[in-house]
Amino acid sequence: MNYSLTILILLIPFATFLFNGLVGMKFKPIVSGLIGTIGLGVITLLAYLTAWQYFFVDGMVGGSFPKVIAMSMEWLRLTDALRIQIGILLDPISVMMLVVITTVSFMVHIYSLGYMKGEKGFERFFSFLSLFSFSMLGLVIATNIFQMYIFWELVGVSSFLLIGFYYSKDSAVAASKKAFIVTRFADLGFLIGILLLSYFTQTFDFKVLTGTDQSIFAQTAGVSFLGMSVMTWAALLIFMGGAGKSAMFPLHIWLPDAMEGPTPVSALIHAATMVVAGVFLVARMFPVFYFQAPDALTVISYVGGFTSLFAAAIACTQYDIKRVLAFSTLSQIGYMMLALGVSGYGGHEGVGYMASMFHLFNHAMFKALLFLGAGSIIHAVHSNVMQDMGGLRKYLPITHITFLIACLTIAGVPFLSAFFSKDEILVAAYEHNKLLFAVEFLVAGLTAFYMFRLYFNIFWGKETHYHHTPHESPKTMTIPLMILALGSVFAGYIPFSKLVTSDSMPFESHMDFGIAIPSVLIGLTGILIAWILYKKESKIPERISKSLGGFYQAVYHKFYIDEVYMFITKKIIFNCIARPVAWFDRHIVDGTMNGIGWITVTSSRNIKGMQSGNLPQYGMVFVLSAIILVLIFSFLI
């Protein structure tokens, strides 16, 4: 069976992007909204069909899921050896990502019809959403690392455009620039990594790179730089790109600020899809990492573990509900990275890989739900800050229930989706590295605590005096919430160990109750603490934060990472590099050019009097000069 229709998955969002972007403003806003939404609906259907076809109709070939090249064409031929293809690669993770992206994107499109209603630039918003969907889908089905890089940058640019959607707001503009510069800086590392890798392996192709034939890496043997093998360098540089997009420490600074964008955008880009591109990248290149650069994998696991703890701690202290969710996203992506870092290859060894993809899938559902729920709350209250909320459960019943489901899911309550994936991650961590296991175990508790701190503060607690009674959001916003709630409850029952595994071969995975029970208990403890502290208005949280003193302040200010960056960029780089360069540019480069211009102007002003327009004078000068020349030459020769 062929997959010729999969090309439409790319073309339809691109077409709606062009339509909405070029002629969208000629119609009523609702037209472009509907066109974008219907286009997304069609490709969601196509993605489901593709997944069904791939997993259940075609199924396994020789015991494992094959890598199918559904389409491939030559895009750029630099030399005979160096050709860049554009195509569609279907394998378990790309098919899974197709399902995730189209589902969440479709929900966000429907939701935006309600949320963005009456906003200026409605059609612009939808065209950017289409552009994003197009580039994200192109990223996951890339057949080679270069195609991935192209779409990687497109994703970055659409993220930039959407964060800066409210371009008249200074903070949004600053946030979009920050996001773009930080991720672009990381992408520089990615590009160098790609070039290193392809220089030594002579190929961009994922199928070749991740295949069983390891002889392509023969040239890298013995090449090392600064004490690390060249493959470790390449892998780490590629991971740097992934860390930038996935906002891993220390490149995480852009993600909290990115919450300046409209809330549906935060749900789609900065929670469910784009920020997991880094995880996807590592997963896509996993055999390369595992066989050629195991040191890089260790680095990934520690970066992931540290980020998850660090972000979870910050999330406990923030008051802006979207920022809490942003830090929660960081923490959960840290989980996924860690799971990849501790994973082995093949069979039950590869449980970390499977768990990471599983958690990515579940996380996309429940985090999109949380963000859309937060959007619904913001829509009702017109504020982002927790202190302006409280007792909202009476006014927003549907949002309340769905938000509660999402909170329970992320806290790891049994039989909801994240319970299964988090358990697998903990199993993988436990088998590989006890320290990282302990960190993740602690983070599981912290996650439950901060999510329920958020929940109780919003829906319970003291009821704030509202200027006008908050009311439930329209149907277009609540229906996606309900669908995603169903997704986050039942996604855990998908048998991931049969479908998405490190070597594409299914294996049996069992619930490990020795780990599941303690992790559930610590989650419940977190919920309980939040219940005690925030269910009713009390002075205890304030007293606790006072007693922690300096530590609390440090966490509240996100460990001053932003300030450190500001110090490095503004004080050191600006004063030591930018200023001398600017001086050189203004005085030496510009000075040379201005000097040449000045000389020309001055000399021409002084000699222009010689052109009097008087013809006999010209003739006189001409004749005299000729005579002088004749005399000179006759004496010289």
Place this chain on the structure above:
Amino acid sequence: MLQGIPITHVLIVSSFMFFTGVCGFIIRRNMITILMSIELILNAVNINLVVFNKYLFPDQLQGHFFALFVVGIAAAEASVAIALIINIYRRLNSISVDKVNEMKY
């Protein structure tokens, strides 16, 4: 025709014509006169061409033909120059070169 006449005589005539032309070009203010001076200069050159050809390469004809070309070009140039002068006269009501100094700088 030139038999028996020394080359110096002919060159003296052509030099005289040439400097008459140059003087006329510089001194006179009437454009038509200037044009006539230019014709004098050209014809002085023509004489030189023919004479040198005759005395240096008696059995060749390049100089003669060159002189013929110069005559032709001079005719064309004169027609263009007169057309310019007529236009200038229509515009300025004068053909004195002193009045035509607007094309400076």
